[in-house]
Amino acid sequence: MHSSNALYTDLSGYYDLMCADIDYQTQSQSAGRLHQFFGGDGRTHLDLACGTGPHIRHFLDAGYQSSGLDLNQPMLDKAQLRCPEVSFMQQNMCDFELAEPVDLITCFLYSIHYSASIDNLKACINSVVKALKPGGVFCFNAVDKDKIDNNSYVRHKAVFDQSHFVFESGWNYSGQGEKQTLNLSIEKTTAGQTQVWQDQHPMVAVSFPQLELLLSPNFEVHILEHNYEKIASWDKEAGNALFLCVKRPV
The missing domain is CATH 2.20.25 (N-terminal domain of TfIIb)
Structure with a gap:
Protein backbone atom coordinates (compact mmCIF):
# COMPACT_ATOMS: atom_id res chain seq x y z
CA MET A 1 0.00 0.00 0.00
CA HIS A 2 1.40 3.38 -1.01
CA SER A 3 -0.67 6.27 0.24
CA SER A 4 0.28 9.72 1.47
CA ASN A 5 -2.22 9.51 4.31
CA ALA A 6 -2.19 5.77 5.04
CA LEU A 7 -0.70 6.22 8.49
CA TYR A 8 -3.43 8.64 9.47
CA THR A 9 -6.48 6.72 8.27
CA ASP A 10 -6.42 2.93 8.00
CA LEU A 11 -3.22 2.77 10.08
CA SER A 12 -4.28 5.29 12.73
CA GLY A 13 -4.76 2.36 15.10
CA TYR A 14 -1.03 1.65 14.87
CA TYR A 15 0.10 5.23 15.34
CA ASP A 16 0.53 5.06 19.12
CA LEU A 17 2.40 1.79 18.73
CA MET A 18 4.70 3.40 16.16
CA CYS A 19 5.43 6.17 18.67
CA ALA A 20 5.71 3.87 21.69
CA ASP A 21 9.34 4.80 22.35
CA ILE A 22 8.59 8.55 22.55
CA ASP A 23 8.75 10.06 26.03
CA TYR A 24 5.65 12.24 25.79
CA GLN A 25 5.73 13.10 29.48
CA THR A 26 9.28 14.48 29.42
CA GLN A 27 8.58 16.43 26.23
CA SER A 28 5.41 17.94 27.68
CA GLN A 29 7.04 18.82 31.00
CA SER A 30 9.96 20.42 29.18
CA ALA A 31 7.68 22.62 27.06
CA GLY A 32 5.75 23.58 30.21
CA ARG A 33 8.97 24.54 31.98
CA LEU A 34 10.15 26.59 29.01
CA HIS A 35 6.79 28.34 28.88
CA GLN A 36 6.92 29.23 32.58
CA PHE A 37 10.53 30.38 32.25
CA PHE A 38 10.04 32.53 29.15
CA GLY A 39 6.33 33.28 29.06
CA GLY A 40 4.92 33.54 32.56
CA ASP A 41 2.28 31.63 34.45
CA GLY A 42 -0.67 31.53 32.02
CA ARG A 43 -2.31 28.13 31.68
CA THR A 44 -4.17 28.08 28.36
CA HIS A 45 -2.59 25.80 25.77
CA LEU A 46 -3.10 24.58 22.22
CA ASP A 47 -1.27 21.60 20.69
CA LEU A 48 -0.95 21.77 16.90
CA ALA A 49 -1.01 18.49 14.96
CA CYS A 50 -1.98 16.88 18.27
CA GLY A 51 -2.50 13.39 16.81
CA THR A 52 -4.01 11.02 19.36
CA GLY A 53 -3.45 13.50 22.19
CA PRO A 54 -0.69 12.00 24.40
CA HIS A 55 1.05 15.34 24.96
CA ILE A 56 -2.27 16.99 25.84
CA ARG A 57 -2.92 14.35 28.50
CA HIS A 58 0.29 15.40 30.28
CA PHE A 59 -0.48 19.13 29.97
CA LEU A 60 -3.90 18.53 31.52
CA ASP A 61 -2.31 16.61 34.37
CA ALA A 62 0.07 19.56 34.92
CA GLY A 63 -2.84 21.98 35.33
CA TYR A 64 -3.11 23.46 31.84
CA GLN A 65 -6.40 24.14 30.07
CA SER A 66 -5.51 22.40 26.83
CA SER A 67 -7.10 22.04 23.43
CA GLY A 68 -5.92 20.17 20.36
CA LEU A 69 -5.99 20.64 16.61
CA ASP A 70 -5.34 18.11 13.88
CA LEU A 71 -6.33 17.59 10.25
CA ASN A 72 -7.10 13.89 10.65
CA GLN A 73 -10.38 12.89 12.27
CA PRO A 74 -9.36 9.27 13.06
CA MET A 75 -6.54 10.70 15.21
CA LEU A 76 -8.90 13.13 16.92
CA ASP A 77 -11.37 10.34 17.68
CA LYS A 78 -8.64 8.55 19.62
CA ALA A 79 -7.54 11.81 21.26
CA GLN A 80 -11.11 12.42 22.47
CA LEU A 81 -11.14 9.01 24.15
CA ARG A 82 -7.82 9.76 25.83
CA CYS A 83 -8.85 13.28 26.91
CA PRO A 84 -12.67 13.39 27.12
CA GLU A 85 -12.64 16.80 28.84
CA VAL A 86 -10.89 18.50 25.90
CA SER A 87 -12.41 20.32 22.94
CA PHE A 88 -10.61 19.08 19.81
CA MET A 89 -10.75 20.85 16.46
CA GLN A 90 -10.36 19.39 12.99
CA GLN A 91 -8.50 22.24 11.31
CA ASN A 92 -5.44 22.76 9.14
CA MET A 93 -2.57 24.14 11.23
CA CYS A 94 -1.65 26.41 8.30
CA ASP A 95 -5.02 28.16 8.44
CA PHE A 96 -6.65 27.89 11.85
CA GLU A 97 -8.54 30.24 14.13
CA LEU A 98 -9.30 30.19 17.86
CA ALA A 99 -12.22 31.90 19.57
CA GLU A 100 -9.86 33.15 22.31
CA PRO A 101 -6.05 33.57 22.24
CA VAL A 102 -3.95 31.24 24.39
CA ASP A 103 -0.74 31.46 26.44
CA LEU A 104 1.14 28.55 24.90
CA ILE A 105 1.11 26.78 21.53
CA THR A 106 3.14 23.61 21.04
CA CYS A 107 3.89 21.53 17.96
CA PHE A 108 5.79 18.32 18.74
CA LEU A 109 7.38 15.51 16.71
CA TYR A 110 8.63 17.80 13.90
CA SER A 111 5.00 18.33 12.85
CA ILE A 112 5.72 21.92 11.83
CA HIS A 113 7.20 20.38 8.68
CA TYR A 114 3.78 19.01 7.66
CA SER A 115 3.06 22.50 6.33
CA ALA A 116 4.85 21.10 3.23
CA SER A 117 5.83 24.44 1.60
CA ILE A 118 7.41 27.73 2.63
CA ASP A 119 4.19 29.62 1.83
CA ASN A 120 2.18 27.25 4.02
CA LEU A 121 4.80 27.51 6.76
CA LYS A 122 4.44 31.30 6.67
CA ALA A 123 0.65 30.90 6.90
CA CYS A 124 1.06 28.54 9.86
CA ILE A 125 3.27 31.06 11.67
CA ASN A 126 0.74 33.83 10.95
CA SER A 127 -2.07 31.69 12.37
CA VAL A 128 0.02 31.05 15.50
CA VAL A 129 0.73 34.77 15.91
CA LYS A 130 -3.00 35.56 15.83
CA ALA A 131 -3.82 32.73 18.24
CA LEU A 132 -1.28 33.72 20.92
CA LYS A 133 -1.62 36.35 23.61
CA PRO A 134 1.12 39.04 23.67
CA GLY A 135 4.07 37.48 25.49
CA GLY A 136 2.71 34.03 24.67
CA VAL A 137 5.04 31.19 23.72
CA PHE A 138 5.28 29.03 20.61
CA CYS A 139 7.39 25.91 21.19
CA PHE A 140 8.21 23.35 18.48
CA ASN A 141 11.02 21.18 17.17
CA ALA A 142 12.46 21.25 13.66
CA VAL A 143 15.12 19.73 11.43
CA ASP A 144 17.58 21.79 9.36
CA LYS A 145 17.45 20.78 5.67
CA VAL A 204 8.72 21.48 4.02
CA ALA A 205 12.50 21.80 3.85
CA VAL A 206 13.88 24.81 5.69
CA SER A 207 17.19 25.82 7.24
CA PHE A 208 17.36 27.18 10.77
CA PRO A 209 18.53 30.63 9.58
CA GLN A 210 15.52 30.71 7.20
CA LEU A 211 13.18 29.65 9.98
CA GLU A 212 14.54 32.25 12.36
CA LEU A 213 14.04 34.91 9.68
CA LEU A 214 10.39 33.88 9.22
CA LEU A 215 9.74 33.99 12.98
CA SER A 216 11.70 37.05 14.05
CA PRO A 217 9.26 39.80 12.89
CA ASN A 218 6.70 38.60 15.46
CA PHE A 219 8.78 36.62 17.96
CA GLU A 220 11.84 36.78 20.12
CA VAL A 221 13.43 33.53 18.95
CA HIS A 222 15.56 31.18 21.08
CA ILE A 223 17.07 28.16 19.32
CA LEU A 224 17.79 25.48 21.91
CA GLU A 225 19.52 22.13 21.99
CA HIS A 226 17.13 19.29 21.14
CA ASN A 227 17.22 17.99 24.69
CA TYR A 228 14.08 17.79 26.81
CA GLU A 229 16.04 17.18 30.00
CA LYS A 230 17.74 20.59 30.17
CA ILE A 231 17.74 24.10 28.72
CA ALA A 232 20.82 24.74 26.59
CA SER A 233 21.54 26.79 23.47
CA TRP A 234 21.77 25.06 20.09
CA ASP A 235 25.42 24.42 19.22
CA LYS A 236 24.92 25.48 15.56
CA GLU A 237 26.05 22.01 14.48
CA ALA A 238 23.17 19.64 15.35
CA GLY A 239 20.58 19.02 12.66
CA ASN A 240 17.61 19.26 14.98
CA ALA A 241 16.67 21.83 17.60
CA LEU A 242 13.91 23.19 19.82
CA PHE A 243 12.53 26.58 18.86
CA LEU A 244 11.23 28.67 21.76
CA CYS A 245 9.47 31.76 20.44
CA VAL A 246 8.01 34.54 22.59
CA LYS A 247 5.41 36.72 20.89
CA ARG A 248 6.46 40.35 20.80
CA PRO A 249 4.08 42.93 22.34
CA VAL A 250 1.93 44.57 19.69
Whole structure:
Protein backbone atom coordinates (compact mmCIF):
# COMPACT_ATOMS: atom_id res chain seq x y z
CA MET A 1 0.00 0.00 0.00
CA HIS A 2 1.40 3.38 -1.01
CA SER A 3 -0.67 6.27 0.24
CA SER A 4 0.28 9.72 1.47
CA ASN A 5 -2.22 9.51 4.31
CA ALA A 6 -2.19 5.77 5.04
CA LEU A 7 -0.70 6.22 8.49
CA TYR A 8 -3.43 8.64 9.47
CA THR A 9 -6.48 6.72 8.27
CA ASP A 10 -6.42 2.93 8.00
CA LEU A 11 -3.22 2.77 10.08
CA SER A 12 -4.28 5.29 12.73
CA GLY A 13 -4.76 2.36 15.10
CA TYR A 14 -1.03 1.65 14.87
CA TYR A 15 0.10 5.23 15.34
CA ASP A 16 0.53 5.06 19.12
CA LEU A 17 2.40 1.79 18.73
CA MET A 18 4.70 3.40 16.16
CA CYS A 19 5.43 6.17 18.67
CA ALA A 20 5.71 3.87 21.69
CA ASP A 21 9.34 4.80 22.35
CA ILE A 22 8.59 8.55 22.55
CA ASP A 23 8.75 10.06 26.03
CA TYR A 24 5.65 12.24 25.79
CA GLN A 25 5.73 13.10 29.48
CA THR A 26 9.28 14.48 29.42
CA GLN A 27 8.58 16.43 26.23
CA SER A 28 5.41 17.94 27.68
CA GLN A 29 7.04 18.82 31.00
CA SER A 30 9.96 20.42 29.18
CA ALA A 31 7.68 22.62 27.06
CA GLY A 32 5.75 23.58 30.21
CA ARG A 33 8.97 24.54 31.98
CA LEU A 34 10.15 26.59 29.01
CA HIS A 35 6.79 28.34 28.88
CA GLN A 36 6.92 29.23 32.58
CA PHE A 37 10.53 30.38 32.25
CA PHE A 38 10.04 32.53 29.15
CA GLY A 39 6.33 33.28 29.06
CA GLY A 40 4.92 33.54 32.56
CA ASP A 41 2.28 31.63 34.45
CA GLY A 42 -0.67 31.53 32.02
CA ARG A 43 -2.31 28.13 31.68
CA THR A 44 -4.17 28.08 28.36
CA HIS A 45 -2.59 25.80 25.77
CA LEU A 46 -3.10 24.58 22.22
CA ASP A 47 -1.27 21.60 20.69
CA LEU A 48 -0.95 21.77 16.90
CA ALA A 49 -1.01 18.49 14.96
CA CYS A 50 -1.98 16.88 18.27
CA GLY A 51 -2.50 13.39 16.81
CA THR A 52 -4.01 11.02 19.36
CA GLY A 53 -3.45 13.50 22.19
CA PRO A 54 -0.69 12.00 24.40
CA HIS A 55 1.05 15.34 24.96
CA ILE A 56 -2.27 16.99 25.84
CA ARG A 57 -2.92 14.35 28.50
CA HIS A 58 0.29 15.40 30.28
CA PHE A 59 -0.48 19.13 29.97
CA LEU A 60 -3.90 18.53 31.52
CA ASP A 61 -2.31 16.61 34.37
CA ALA A 62 0.07 19.56 34.92
CA GLY A 63 -2.84 21.98 35.33
CA TYR A 64 -3.11 23.46 31.84
CA GLN A 65 -6.40 24.14 30.07
CA SER A 66 -5.51 22.40 26.83
CA SER A 67 -7.10 22.04 23.43
CA GLY A 68 -5.92 20.17 20.36
CA LEU A 69 -5.99 20.64 16.61
CA ASP A 70 -5.34 18.11 13.88
CA LEU A 71 -6.33 17.59 10.25
CA ASN A 72 -7.10 13.89 10.65
CA GLN A 73 -10.38 12.89 12.27
CA PRO A 74 -9.36 9.27 13.06
CA MET A 75 -6.54 10.70 15.21
CA LEU A 76 -8.90 13.13 16.92
CA ASP A 77 -11.37 10.34 17.68
CA LYS A 78 -8.64 8.55 19.62
CA ALA A 79 -7.54 11.81 21.26
CA GLN A 80 -11.11 12.42 22.47
CA LEU A 81 -11.14 9.01 24.15
CA ARG A 82 -7.82 9.76 25.83
CA CYS A 83 -8.85 13.28 26.91
CA PRO A 84 -12.67 13.39 27.12
CA GLU A 85 -12.64 16.80 28.84
CA VAL A 86 -10.89 18.50 25.90
CA SER A 87 -12.41 20.32 22.94
CA PHE A 88 -10.61 19.08 19.81
CA MET A 89 -10.75 20.85 16.46
CA GLN A 90 -10.36 19.39 12.99
CA GLN A 91 -8.50 22.24 11.31
CA ASN A 92 -5.44 22.76 9.14
CA MET A 93 -2.57 24.14 11.23
CA CYS A 94 -1.65 26.41 8.30
CA ASP A 95 -5.02 28.16 8.44
CA PHE A 96 -6.65 27.89 11.85
CA GLU A 97 -8.54 30.24 14.13
CA LEU A 98 -9.30 30.19 17.86
CA ALA A 99 -12.22 31.90 19.57
CA GLU A 100 -9.86 33.15 22.31
CA PRO A 101 -6.05 33.57 22.24
CA VAL A 102 -3.95 31.24 24.39
CA ASP A 103 -0.74 31.46 26.44
CA LEU A 104 1.14 28.55 24.90
CA ILE A 105 1.11 26.78 21.53
CA THR A 106 3.14 23.61 21.04
CA CYS A 107 3.89 21.53 17.96
CA PHE A 108 5.79 18.32 18.74
CA LEU A 109 7.38 15.51 16.71
CA TYR A 110 8.63 17.80 13.90
CA SER A 111 5.00 18.33 12.85
CA ILE A 112 5.72 21.92 11.83
CA HIS A 113 7.20 20.38 8.68
CA TYR A 114 3.78 19.01 7.66
CA SER A 115 3.06 22.50 6.33
CA ALA A 116 4.85 21.10 3.23
CA SER A 117 5.83 24.44 1.60
CA ILE A 118 7.41 27.73 2.63
CA ASP A 119 4.19 29.62 1.83
CA ASN A 120 2.18 27.25 4.02
CA LEU A 121 4.80 27.51 6.76
CA LYS A 122 4.44 31.30 6.67
CA ALA A 123 0.65 30.90 6.90
CA CYS A 124 1.06 28.54 9.86
CA ILE A 125 3.27 31.06 11.67
CA ASN A 126 0.74 33.83 10.95
CA SER A 127 -2.07 31.69 12.37
CA VAL A 128 0.02 31.05 15.50
CA VAL A 129 0.73 34.77 15.91
CA LYS A 130 -3.00 35.56 15.83
CA ALA A 131 -3.82 32.73 18.24
CA LEU A 132 -1.28 33.72 20.92
CA LYS A 133 -1.62 36.35 23.61
CA PRO A 134 1.12 39.04 23.67
CA GLY A 135 4.07 37.48 25.49
CA GLY A 136 2.71 34.03 24.67
CA VAL A 137 5.04 31.19 23.72
CA PHE A 138 5.28 29.03 20.61
CA CYS A 139 7.39 25.91 21.19
CA PHE A 140 8.21 23.35 18.48
CA ASN A 141 11.02 21.18 17.17
CA ALA A 142 12.46 21.25 13.66
CA VAL A 143 15.12 19.73 11.43
CA ASP A 144 17.58 21.79 9.36
CA LYS A 145 17.45 20.78 5.67
CA ASP A 146 21.17 21.48 5.25
CA LYS A 147 22.11 18.97 7.94
CA ILE A 148 19.96 16.01 6.91
CA ASP A 149 21.69 12.64 6.46
CA ASN A 150 19.57 10.73 3.93
CA ASN A 151 21.07 7.44 5.13
CA SER A 152 20.06 7.90 8.76
CA TYR A 153 16.99 5.99 9.95
CA VAL A 154 15.31 5.47 13.31
CA ARG A 155 14.10 1.89 13.83
CA HIS A 156 12.20 0.15 16.61
CA LYS A 157 10.19 -3.02 17.15
CA ALA A 158 6.99 -3.74 19.04
CA VAL A 159 4.62 -6.62 19.73
CA PHE A 160 0.87 -6.04 19.84
CA ASP A 161 -2.14 -8.34 19.57
CA GLN A 162 -0.02 -11.36 18.54
CA SER A 163 1.63 -9.38 15.74
CA HIS A 164 5.25 -8.26 15.47
CA PHE A 165 5.89 -4.75 14.13
CA VAL A 166 9.02 -3.06 12.80
CA PHE A 167 8.84 0.71 12.35
CA GLU A 168 11.39 2.80 10.44
CA SER A 169 11.49 6.52 9.74
CA GLY A 170 14.03 8.85 8.16
CA TRP A 171 14.35 12.21 6.43
CA ASN A 172 15.28 12.60 2.78
CA TYR A 173 16.33 15.88 1.14
CA SER A 174 17.61 16.27 -2.42
CA GLY A 175 19.83 19.21 -1.47
CA GLN A 176 17.74 21.77 -3.38
CA GLY A 177 14.40 23.51 -2.98
CA GLU A 178 11.74 23.59 -0.28
CA LYS A 179 10.59 19.96 -0.43
CA GLN A 180 11.81 17.06 1.66
CA THR A 181 10.15 13.79 2.58
CA LEU A 182 9.64 11.82 5.76
CA ASN A 183 10.02 8.19 4.73
CA LEU A 184 8.06 5.79 6.90
CA SER A 185 7.88 2.02 6.83
CA ILE A 186 5.71 -0.35 8.87
CA GLU A 187 6.26 -4.08 8.73
CA LYS A 188 3.61 -6.26 10.40
CA THR A 189 4.09 -10.00 10.80
CA THR A 190 1.20 -12.18 12.00
CA ALA A 191 1.38 -15.99 12.03
CA GLY A 192 4.28 -15.94 9.60
CA GLN A 193 2.56 -13.60 7.14
CA THR A 194 4.20 -10.20 6.62
CA GLN A 195 2.58 -7.00 5.36
CA VAL A 196 4.58 -3.86 4.56
CA TRP A 197 3.30 -0.30 4.31
CA GLN A 198 5.56 2.43 3.00
CA ASP A 199 4.81 6.12 3.03
CA GLN A 200 6.70 9.12 1.66
CA HIS A 201 5.15 12.11 3.36
CA PRO A 202 5.83 15.53 1.76
CA MET A 203 7.39 17.93 4.24
CA VAL A 204 8.72 21.48 4.02
CA ALA A 205 12.50 21.80 3.85
CA VAL A 206 13.88 24.81 5.69
CA SER A 207 17.19 25.82 7.24
CA PHE A 208 17.36 27.18 10.77
CA PRO A 209 18.53 30.63 9.58
CA GLN A 210 15.52 30.71 7.20
CA LEU A 211 13.18 29.65 9.98
CA GLU A 212 14.54 32.25 12.36
CA LEU A 213 14.04 34.91 9.68
CA LEU A 214 10.39 33.88 9.22
CA LEU A 215 9.74 33.99 12.98
CA SER A 216 11.70 37.05 14.05
CA PRO A 217 9.26 39.80 12.89
CA ASN A 218 6.70 38.60 15.46
CA PHE A 219 8.78 36.62 17.96
CA GLU A 220 11.84 36.78 20.12
CA VAL A 221 13.43 33.53 18.95
CA HIS A 222 15.56 31.18 21.08
CA ILE A 223 17.07 28.16 19.32
CA LEU A 224 17.79 25.48 21.91
CA GLU A 225 19.52 22.13 21.99
CA HIS A 226 17.13 19.29 21.14
CA ASN A 227 17.22 17.99 24.69
CA TYR A 228 14.08 17.79 26.81
CA GLU A 229 16.04 17.18 30.00
CA LYS A 230 17.74 20.59 30.17
CA ILE A 231 17.74 24.10 28.72
CA ALA A 232 20.82 24.74 26.59
CA SER A 233 21.54 26.79 23.47
CA TRP A 234 21.77 25.06 20.09
CA ASP A 235 25.42 24.42 19.22
CA LYS A 236 24.92 25.48 15.56
CA GLU A 237 26.05 22.01 14.48
CA ALA A 238 23.17 19.64 15.35
CA GLY A 239 20.58 19.02 12.66
CA ASN A 240 17.61 19.26 14.98
CA ALA A 241 16.67 21.83 17.60
CA LEU A 242 13.91 23.19 19.82
CA PHE A 243 12.53 26.58 18.86
CA LEU A 244 11.23 28.67 21.76
CA CYS A 245 9.47 31.76 20.44
CA VAL A 246 8.01 34.54 22.59
CA LYS A 247 5.41 36.72 20.89
CA ARG A 248 6.46 40.35 20.80
CA PRO A 249 4.08 42.93 22.34
CA VAL A 250 1.93 44.57 19.69
